[in-house]
Amino acid sequence: MPVFDDISHVIQLSIAPVFLLTAIAGFVNALLGRLARAIDRRRTLDELLPAYVAESETHVHMQYELKLLARRIKLNLWALGLAVLSALLICMLIGVAFISAYFEARMAGTAVAILFTASILALTACLLLFFREVMLAGLAVQHNIDTKRGA
Numbered sequence: 148m149p150v151f152d153d154i155s156h157v158i159q160l161s162i163a164p165v166f167l168l169t170a171i172a173g174f175v176n177a178l179l180g181r182l183a184r185a186i187d188r189r190r191t192l193d194e195l196l197p198a199y200v201a202e203s204e205t206h207v208h209m210q211y212e213l214k215l216l217a218r219r220i221k222l223n224l225w226a227l228g229l230a231v232l233s234a235l236l237i238c239m240l241i242g243v244a245f246i247s248a249y250f251e252a253r254m255a256g257t258a259v260a261i262l263f264t265a266s267i268l269a270l271t272a273c274l275l276l277f278f279r280e281v282m283l284a285g286l287a288v289q290h291n292i293d294t295k296r297g298a
Contacts, residue, residue, distance in 0.1 A: 161241050161244060161245075164237050164240055164241055167266075168237045168238070171230055171234045171270065172234065174230055175227060175231065178226055178230060178277065181223055181284075182227065185216050185220050188212075188216055189217070189220065192212060192213050192216070193213070196209050196213070208291075212290070215283055215286065215287045215290075219284060222279055222280040222283070223276075223277075226273045226274075230269075230273045232266075233269035233273060236263075236265050236266035236269065237263075237266050239262050240263055243258050243262065244259055
């Protein structure tokens with residue numbers, strides 16, 4: 148019966164990482180939506196660009212937006228990678244916790260702490276990249292507003 152009690156305890160302790168995993172999944176969904184919009188906008192600009200003379204003001208603005216979109220897409224992909232890494236580390240953490248309960252491993256506490264810390268670091272880096280991508284999106288919007296005003 149001690150193994151069952153240990154596993155019941157591990158299930159109770161795994162609830163917080165599972166909630167974190169759910170939050171990361173929601174965040175991945177949001178990142179994928181932003182990535183899809185940026186890619187769609189890039190495709191639209193790629194189709195429209197040949198219609199304008201290379202030195203025209205519109206062409207220059209479109210080129211600028213294409214550069215911002217390329218940076219946004221790159222940041223978004225890195226953020227997605229880090230979010231997925233964070234989720235994988237949480238999955239490993241849960242697995243280590245269950246395996247340690249079954250085999251009564253003594254080193255599991257250290258492994259769980261390392262996996263949790265690594266997961267949070269990956270998630271933090273993901274959030275920083277997401278913040279930078281959002282700032283670039285805002286910069287593109289501001290540039291479009293300034294261009295329409297003639298500033």
